[in-house]
Amino acid sequence: MSSAVDTYIERSHDRFLQELKAFLSIPSVSTLPDHKPDVERACGFVAERLRAAGIENVERIPTAGHPLVYGEWLKAPGKPTVLCYGHYDVQPPDPLGEWITPPFEPTLRNGNLYARGAADDKGQMYIHVKAAETLLTTQGRLPVNVKFLIEGEEEVGGRAVDRYVAENPAKLRSDVALVSDTEMFAPGLPTLCIGLRGMVYTELIASGAAQDLHSGIFGGAAPNPLLGLARIISQLISPEYRVQIPGFYDDVAAPSPEEKESWARLPFDEAEFLREKVGSPALVGQQGFGVLERLWARPTLEVHGIVGGFMGEGAKTVIPAKASAKVSMRLVPRQDPQKILAAFQKEVERLTPRGLRVEVKALSTAQPVLLSPSDPFIQAGAQALRETFQRPTVYVRGGGSIPIVARIRESLGIPVVLMGFGLPDDRLHSPNEKFHLPNFFAGIRAVTRFWENLSEG
Numbered sequence: 387m388s389s390a391v392d393t394y395i396e397r398s399h400d401r402f403l404q405e406l407k408a409f410l411s412i413p414s415v416s417t418l419p420d421h422k423p424d425v426e427r428a429c430g431f432v433a434e435r436l437r438a439a440g441i442e443n444v445e446r447i448p449t450a451g452h453p454l455v456y457g458e459w460l461k462a463p464g465k466p467t468v469l470c471y472g473h474y475d476v477q478p479p480d481p482l483g484e485w486i487t488p489p490f491e492p493t494l495r496n497g498n499l500y501a502r503g504a505a506d507d508k509g510q511m512y513i514h515v516k517a518a519e520t521l522l523t524t525q526g527r528l529p530v531n532v533k534f535l536i537e538g539e540e541e542v543g544g545r546a547v548d549r550y551v552a553e554n555p556a557k558l559r560s561d562v563a564l565v566s567d568t569e570m571f572a573p574g575l576p577t578l579c580i581g582l583r584g585m586v587y588t589e590l591i592a593s594g595a596a597q598d599l600h601s602g603i604f605g606g607a608a609p610n611p612l613l614g615l616a617r618i619i620s621q622l623i624s625p626e627y628r629v630q631i632p633g634f635y636d637d638v639a640a641p642s643p644e645e646k647e648s649w650a651r652l653p654f655d656e657a658e659f660l661r662e663k664v665g666s667p668a669l670v671g672q673q674g675f676g677v678l679e680r681l682w683a684r685p686t687l688e689v690h691g692i693v694g695g696f697m698g699e700g701a702k703t704v705i706p707a708k709a710s711a712k713v714s715m716r717l718v719p720r721q722d723p724q725k726i727l728a729a730f731q732k733e734v735e736r737l738t739p740r741g742l743r744v745e746v747k748a749l750s751t752a753q754p755v756l757l758s759p760s761d762p763f764i765q766a767g768a769q770a771l772r773e774t775f776q777r778p779t780v781y782v783r784g785g786g787s788i789p790i791v792a793r794i795r796e797s798l799g800i801p802v803v804l805m806g807f808g809l810p811d812d813r814l815h816s817p818n819e820k821f822h823l824p825n826f827f828a829g830i831r832a833v834t835r836f837w838e839n840l841s842e843g
Contacts, residue, residue: 390524395516395830402516403499405435406826407492409474409508410501416452416475417542425452425538428474432515432536433457439519441534449546452538459518460531466840467531469560469798471790472511472567473540476503477815484817497823504821505812510566511536513807513826517833529841533560537790543587543750544789551790552797562763563794564836566829568806571782572653573822576771576832578764579804581682581783582791584717584754586727589747590615590734591710598695601703609741611709612694618737618744619689619711627672629687629715631726631733639720639756641683641783649678652780663810682783686716712749716785723751753792756783757801763840767803770836774828805832 395402414428415421429446436444436457444457452475460467479489479502487493492501499509514534521528535558537547551558568579592611599608623629641649656677660669671680680686694709696702715726731746738744757764759781768779784804791802807829813819 388524391520391831391834394520394524395827398516398520399827402827402830403494403823406499406509406512407501409435409512410492410499410503411490413479413490414475414503414538415478415541416539418478422452425475429453429455429538432474435512435515436518436534439515440522441515441518441532447550449539449550451542451546454538454547454550455534455536457534458532459522459528460533462528462531462841465530466561467533467559468837468840469533469535469558469563469794469800470514471535471537471563471565471794472514473507473537473544474511475538475541476506476508477541479817481817486818489817489819494823498820499823499826500818500820502819504819505569505808506814506819507540507567509821509826510807510829513566513829513833514564516830517837520830521834521837528837530837531560532837533558540788540790545750547790548793551793555797558798560798560800562800562840563791563798563802564767564833565788565791565802565804566806566833567788568784568804569808569810569812570806570825571780571810573809574775574777575653576768576775576777576779577806578759578768578771578779578781579784579806580757580759580764580781581719582755582788582804583682583685583783583785584721584723584792585714585750585752585787585789586717586723586730587712587714587749587751588727588730589710589712589749590618591708591745591747592694592738593708593743593745594741595705595707598707599705601705604705608705609739610705611742612692612706614739614742614744615692615694615709615711617739618734619713621737622713622733623687627670627686629685631687631729633729634685634726637720637722637725638685638718641679646679648781649676649682652678652782654678681785683718685718685721687713688716689713716787717754719754719756721754723753727751750789752787752789753796755788755791755795755802757804761801763801763803766839767805767836770832770839771805773835774832803836805836807832 441457695706
């Protein structure tokens with residue numbers, strides 16, 4: 387890496403930080419209609435900063451939901467083209483009372499920048515923008531061709547960007563995609579994620595009587611949707627945390643012995659994980675598998691919320707007419723989301739108690755992804771991280787889902803380098819989300835080096 391790059395990043399430290407704070411101050415919560423103007427404002431911020439960095443042909447792309455931002459710099463003939471993906475929308479900040487400082491008033495404490503979206507994904511996405519600015523300012527050009535595609539609906543399923551990628555393969559044609567929306571396994575340990583679990587996210591809507599009923603007058607005769615949902619959910623997963631849906635495990639691909647051995651060498655302490663990351667009396671999960679394998683390579687079923695009936699203070703003896711539950715399944719390589727969804731719907735229908743009707747709504751799906759660490763583009767990323775952090779790069783999987791990764795691989799036929807700079811304690815989707823600020827600046831260095839490595843072949 388040239389000294390000019392390092393010098394520019396160091397001299398721009400305060401300005402980069404202030405820009406990032408301004409970005410994080412925009413409450414671009416994509417799931418809440420009241421924040422639509424804020425989402426539009428965040429979209430405008432991204433487009434403006436891309437243009438200021440020197441990216442050309444920047445455009446705001448309308449969709450049925452929130453807009454996309456596209457930009458490009460294509461003046462490196464004969465060199466690879468990198469598609470940089472990120473998202474500018476964020477999760478709701480609730481519960482607000484648990485934040486030490488307000489979620490949209492970015493605050494620096496102990497080297498960490500606290501704000502909603504700091505690590506997921508505004509801070510990480512902004513690394514790509516600043517890497518482009520750094521090289522264009524110091525070198526007058528980029529070592530590779532670069533395209534940016536940044537969305538505003540990742541936190542609500544990413545349907546618009548999924549459709550756009552599927553319908554625009556020529557415009558987005560690239561050799562590799564770069565996504566910074568994952569984390570390092572430990573502080574200072576350069577990490578590439580080579581696997582992501584897929585997802586089936588559903589809502590169960592149970593209906594019983596035509597209207598809410600008095601439990602004293604109708605209890606014992608009228609069906610109760612809340613009880614019905616509880617009975618269904620309790621039969622979907624065993625006390626040993628094995629999912630009971632017929633055929634659920636039929637296509638699960640186990641990790642190789644070599645991959646499991648590499649996980650065993652990672653600096654992972656189960657007791658510390660329980661104490662510092664989870665905070666419950668004990669860990670749970672399917673028996674016969676280690677914690678990392680359960681998190682990365684085993685499918686799961688989780689319940690995220692149950693709503694129905696009277697939820698206020700005091701008592702109201704009502705049998706609700708309707709109730710709903712949010713249920714998701716994380717999937718692993720070779721599991722087909724549509725096949726799992728069909729099996730889930732069939733099992734819910736079988737388990738539905740007499741007197742109730744239960745509709746299964748599919749809210750979103752995502753394919754599982756597994757990449758090869760021997761891919762030359764992933765090797766170039768590993769080298770860039772090793773040169774930046776001065777330690778060998780480790781390979782991990784992620785328990786979460788990034789639906790666009792599978793779409794890019796399917797529609798564009800290119801590898802995806804998941805080069806994340808978050809940390810395990812960044813509290814994504816939780817109060818007091820943070821981003822370790824040194825990782826922001828190290829990330830800029832790593833991305834510039836990654837592009838240089840690709841240019842050098």
